[in-house]
Amino acid sequence: MSDEVESDEVDAAASDVDRGPVRTTPEELQGASGPAVIATAGLTKQFKDFTAVEELDLEIGRGEIFGFLGPNGAGKSTTIRMLLDQLRPSSGSARVLDLEVGPDSLEIHRRIGYIPGDLALYPKLTGTQTLQYFARLRGNVDWSYVLELAERLEADLGKKVGDYSTGNRQKIGLIQAFMHRPELLILDEPNAGLDPLMQQTFHEMLREVRAAGRTVFLSSHTLSEVERVADRVGIIRRGKLVVVERVDELKRKAIRRLDFEFDQPVPADMFEGVAGVRDAEIDGVHARIAYEGSVNDVLQAALVHEVTNLHSRDADLEEIFLAFYRSDDPPAPVPPARTATASAPRAGRRVR
Amino acid sequence: MFAEVLRHESRQRAVPTGVLGGTLAAFAFLGLAVSGSLGSALDSLTASMPEALTAFIGGDSPGGYVVGEIFTLVAPIALVAYGIIAGAGLFAGEEREGTMAVLSAQPVTRRSLLLAKACSLLLSLVVIAGLFWGGMTVAALVFDSELTAGALAAGSTHLVMLALAFAAVALAVGAATGRPELASGTAGGLAVISYLTSAMLPLAGLEQWARLSPWHYALGSDPLRNGIDPSHLGVFAAITVVALVAGLVAVNRRDLKG
Numbered sequence: 001m002s003d004e005v006e007s008d009e010v011d012a013a014a015s016d017v018d019r020g021p022v023r024t025t026p027e028e029l030q031g032a033s034g035p036a037v038i039a040t041a042g043l044t045k046q047f048k049d050f051t052a053v054e055e056l057d058l059e060i061g062r063g064e065i066f067g068f069l070g071p072n073g074a075g076k077s078t079t080i081r082m083l084l085d086q087l088r089p090s091s092g093s094a095r096v097l098d099l100e101v102g103p104d105s106l107e108i109h110r111r112i113g114y115i116p117g118d119l120a121l122y123p124k125l126t127g128t129q130t131l132q133y134f135a136r137l138r139g140n141v142d143w144s145y146v147l148e149l150a151e152r153l154e155a156d157l158g159k160k161v162g163d164y165s166t167g168n169r170q171k172i173g174l175i176q177a178f179m180h181r182p183e184l185l186i187l188d189e190p191n192a193g194l195d196p197l198m199q200q201t202f203h204e205m206l207r208e209v210r211a212a213g214r215t216v217f218l219s220s221h222t223l224s225e226v227e228r229v230a231d232r233v234g235i236i237r238r239g240k241l242v243v244v245e246r247v248d249e250l251k252r253k254a255i256r257r258l259d260f261e262f263d264q265p266v267p268a269d270m271f272e273g274v275a276g277v278r279d280a281e282i283d284g285v286h287a288r289i290a291y292e293g294s295v296n297d298v299l300q301a302a303l304v305h306e307v308t309n310l311h312s313r314d315a316d317l318e319e320i321f322l323a324f325y326r327s328d329d330p331p332a333p334v335p336p337a338r339t340a341t342a343s344a345p346r347a348g349r350r351v352r
Numbered sequence: 353m354f355a356e357v358l359r360h361e362s363r364q365r366a367v368p369t370g371v372l373g374g375t376l377a378a379f380a381f382l383g384l385a386v387s388g389s390l391g392s393a394l395d396s397l398t399a400s401m402p403e404a405l406t407a408f409i410g411g412d413s414p415g416g417y418v419v420g421e422i423f424t425l426v427a428p429i430a431l432v433a434y435g436i437i438a439g440a441g442l443f444a445g446e447e448r449e450g451t452m453a454v455l456s457a458q459p460v461t462r463r464s465l466l467l468a469k470a471c472s473l474l475l476s477l478v479v480i481a482g483l484f485w486g487g488m489t490v491a492a493l494v495f496d497s498e499l500t501a502g503a504l505a506a507g508s509t510h511l512v513m514l515a516l517a518f519a520a521v522a523l524a525v526g527a528a529t530g531r532p533e534l535a536s537g538t539a540g541g542l543a544v545i546s547y548l549t550s551a552m553l554p555l556a557g558l559e560q561w562a563r564l565s566p567w568h569y570a571l572g573s574d575p576l577r578n579g580i581d582p583s584h585l586g587v588f589a590a591i592t593v594v595a596l597v598a599g600l601v602a603v604n605r606r607d608l609k610g
């Protein structure tokens with residue numbers, strides 16, 4: 001039964017995808033106005049037989065924090081490097097700060113801050129020398145602000161970069177990206193090596209950037225990093241943009257989980273036919289339920305029996321993320337709510 | 353921005369530049385110090401050799417065999433090797449090390465970067481040759497050699513231009529491909545083949561063909577005796593300009609690595 005249902009659902013999902021990825025435009029976000037800060041049209045990068053980024057259409061408004069998510073190798077860094085004119089698109093075009101990438105890249109570089117995913121700096125220079133070099137290249141850096149950033153991030157600028165830990169090197173990279181108060185920050189996996197406390201500080205800095213009307217393009221392969229700060233999220237998979245959605249909307253659509261413990265073993269089919277239940281694993285007195293939408297129907301079905309313990313997990317974008325990136329899911333991208341059941345079979349009894 | 357890249361590059365290369373220049377200067381000084389005692393024995397040895405062979409080993413240079421060895425072998429090979437290694441790593445090396453990712457996101461064009469780096473390379477070659485010239489000049493005064501400061505400056509200038517030409521080829525291949533190993537391999541291979549061509553063909557009576565080699569223009573006009581030969585320096589300048597233009601065109605057309 002379930003095979004048939006799953007197959008139907010995949011087909012239905014595929015037909016949804018034919019209508020294009022789910023979109024939320026920058027205008028739907030409060031405060032986003034004016035021309036897009038980043039706008040790509042059919043942006044494609046082909047490396048011989050491998051398509052790293054395919055027909056990417058993306059629009060990011062001023063004053064938002066946009067999370068750009070995908071697993072390693074999905075095309076995040078390739079997209080970013082095309083925006084920076086480090087890679088030349090095979091086809092399509094991109095505009096940054098309403099300037100054309102390529103002809104206007106010098107001006108674009110003047111107005112953006114960037115930290116690459118795999119940051120490398122000059123090992124023989126100290127942190128101060130490194131930042132002085134980049135500050136002089138830019139020419140519009142307030143050194144007292146550099147020192148303020150260093151103090152905030154607790155960065156030791158006196159040592160040679162070659163002697164730094166990954167986290168300290170990353171701090172230098174972040175200061176380098178923030179120090180000229182750019183209109184747009186393009187941050188590729190910026191959390192690498194930062195301890196949780198520093199990540200909090202970093203997130204505060206991002207929120208301040210947004211509050212000042214500036215924009216952040218934040219790439220990550222970890223949803224939990226992004227959901228705390230991003231307004232919208234775009235998910236890229238195998239070079240294709242799968243979904244662009246507000247974070248709160250994605251959370252609303254997310255598959256959530258409830259773990260029940262009953263006072264005595266319960267029937268294996270007790271959640272069958274309950275609205276919203278996508279998956280149920282029942283093992284004696286324990287039941288692990290995955291559901292979407294309202295929790296009421298699930299609770300009503302459960303409370304027929306004596307519940308001794310209940311554990312709920314917050315809506316987590318990780319669920320959506322995993323649904324998109326399971327290695328065994330079909331090649332066509334599918335909307336999150338359907339994917340969770342269509343492509344992610346779990347152990348245990350499945351209830352429809 | 354150009355000046356800042358130039359400054360940064362010069363600082364990055366200060367140690368190897370100083371060490372190589374100092375070593376060549378010390379070598380030149382010691383060479384001239386021992387050439388007095390070795391001089392008569394070596395002169396009688398080289399006098400019995402065929403002219404081409406004497407030229408090949410540098411025995412016909414003013415100042416004798418030792419000065420010849422320094423000017424035809426040690427200094428040019430050191431300068432060319434340095435130029436090729438540094439040139440290959442200048443642009444492509446930043447891509448291999450990953451530093452190009454941050455650098456190329458700064459408000460500086462690829463072409464400005466390449467030109468600034470090329471200037472820094474010329475500067476370091478001049479510094480090395482300058483130290484070498486200083487060592488030779490002081491040694492010539494101390495040991496009462498027939499070599500003059502002007503003659504040594506002419507010879508050193510020819511060597512700088514020789515090294516610059518090969519360095520520019522390495523820089524251009526690196527800029528065009530992003531692969532420092534390929535750049536040093538290409539320029540190094542060309543240097544070795546052209547050196548052997550320049551040194552061997554005259555022995556076989558094929559002096560005209562030796563003109564195809566850049567090495568011919570380094571010392572073929574005998575700058576230690578005749579001073580600077582502008583036409584020979586022009587050959588090096590032409591090679592350098594052609595290589596740089598090719599590099600400037602190619603670097604703007606490709607994807608950056610790193």
